[in-house]
Amino acid sequence: MPIRDIFDKPFDDGTIVKLEIFQKYFEEWLPVFVMSRNPKPIQVFDLFAGSGYDQNHVPGSPIRTLEVIAKHRRILAQKKKQVFVFLNDADSQKIEQLRINIEQKVKDLSIQSMVVTQFSARDFRDSVLNDHTKELKSGNNLIFIDQNGFKEVNEQLFQFLMSLDTTDFIFFVSSSYVHRFPDEPEVRRHHPRFDFDKIKNTSWKKVHNVVCDEFRRYVPSNVKRYWIIPFSIMKPDMVNIYGLIAVTKHPLGADKFLNAAWKENALNGNANFDIEEEEKKKQGDFFKPRTLTKIESFQLMLQELILKRNIKNNSDAYYLTLDEGHIGKHANEKIMEMKRDKLITFDSPSSLVNYKKVEKEKRIIEYKLVKK
Ligand SMILES: C[S@@+](CC[C@H](N)C(=O)[O-])C[C@H]1O[C@@H](n2cnc3c(N)ncnc32)[C@H](O)[C@@H]1O
Incomplete structure (x- = not known):
């Protein structure tokens, strides 16, 4: 029996949308690298991984990652490829629970031969900038940053991730929080180059798109082709907006993310609500x-x-x-x-x-x- 995370609440509807987008994207992303002749390892970095399930046993991102791998078992076996999954969370108790949940799920899905997991209980920034730099520089990477992206993905980190080859990353931002407190030094200090007046003056429904646009300032001038794509999520309280931002330098990365996003909402492809009042x-x-x-x-x-x-x-x-x-x-x-x-x-x-x-x-x- 998978162990429950006694610290977590049930996922709300917005969280489920976020996880579905990640899962749908990974579902589109994985076969591209399995079928490719590119010999670099296929790697997923889930760096705010949690413990595997919510209180009601609804799967979180690491379990969903395994489910997608299992879905592609036939081509993985045919191409004799494996997926390396790096699971990190600052909370070591969660990582211990996650390890047990993941081992059980790998067995249940019979995917032992096609997945290699590695666990760590480190702060996100250490995990990226110290522990995993070697792997990040040598693989085909999908990185999921499922917490506090506004604080964690600052200019230095954004540019480091953008400097990596064949790397796509998705991060989470509580955009309503930034909208509500744009003048707080605690908010501003993470992004001194952002135009907070622009964020402040935008409508609450569109705030995530505007926050997403501000990250474009960080794109190094030598990067000519890239896509930074927002997906806004309204919380069930109908007041708060958060969302995901997907970053890729490859057209197929953008293509696959947009496919996942339009599958999530065929009306606008960039929100779980009617953002354009269509x-x-x-x-x-x-x-x-x-x-x-x-x-x-x-x-x-x-x-x-x-x-x-x-x-x-x-x-x-x-x-x-x-x-x-x-x-x-x-x-x-x-x-x-x-x-x-x-x-x-x-x-x-x-x-x-x-x-x-x-x-x-x-x-x-x-x-x-x-x-x-
Ligand atoms: C929103 S939860 C992640 C949920 C997970 N992706 C899932 O689908 O179940 C965020 C997680 O980030 C962890 N966390 C918070 N600050 C962190 C940090 N600085 N570095 C790494 N993990 C952190 C928390 O312990 C928590 O489990």
């Missing part, structure tokens, strides 16, 4: 024309850019899609509609706005305007 927009107002939804606005923008020749091919369309926080399906729908409406023509039955065609196969097709 339901209202859909209904419209009797006297006013209906305003566009987030997907429709993106599709209209894409159409205009294609007609202006700013977007000339599927590669341009793919990168616009990622940069605007959308998925290939949204772009494809519009481009196919433009083809049906005889606004453009191209040499393929579909728009090829996806990673496989653009980056892997380098199959670039031009969208030509139809002369009227």
Whole structure:
């Protein structure tokens, strides 16, 4: 029987959303590295790991990590690969409970041959900046920072993580707290370069997006291509907003995170609530024309850019899609509609706005305007 964490409460709905996003992302992320020829070890760093379950035996991130590994057992066995899972929590009692829970789960799932676990009870920063630097510099890494990211992920840490190759990281931020106390020295001191007036003046619903944007200041100038993607989560109290921020330098990392996010919420792909007030927009107002939804606005923008020749091919369309926080399906729908409406023509039955065609196969097709 897994041991219960006597210190923890049941996870609330917002926590479940957070864990689902992590799990869905890992589910998309893992097969990329299992199938890749890249020989570096596949590593997951869950550095605020907790004890494994909440009070009601709902699985936390480390148990979910094992469940995803088990789901991909066939390809892991076929490619003879293992996943190295580093589990850390500052609380040594939690780590002892976690060790027992993980050993049991590994047995239950029969994944002993495909997972290697390592436990530590260290402060997060020591764990990253001292204990695991060697592994971090030599692996394909997914790092989950599930606590207090505003305090822990300061400029130095953000830049260290960004300097790592083939590394994606996700961190948690209590954005409402920053919104409520932007002038507190205790808040400001973690990020002296942030524009706290901007954070202060934003609407409470959008605060996590604005906090996320502030982290862009930390991107080193030599990093040319990167994505920093927010996902806002409203707590069940309907007052507090927190969220995840995903950081990646690889288009496939962004692509996979956005897929997970749009799976979580097909309305906006970046919150567990109606952050853009789309339901209202859909209904419209009797006297006013209906305003566009987030997907429709993106599709209209894409159409205009294609007609202006700013977007000339599927590669341009793919990168616009990622940069605007959308998925290939949204772009494809519009481009196919433009083809049906005889606004453009191209040499393929579909728009090829996806990673496989653009980056892997380098199959670039031009969208030509139809002369009227
Ligand atoms: C929100 S819980 C993590 C929950 C876990 N991801 C799960 O899904 O069950 C945050 C954890 O961070 C740990 N923690 C707090 N401060 C820490 C620090 N500075 N370094 C490492 N762990 C810390 C706490 O003991 C707690 O278990």
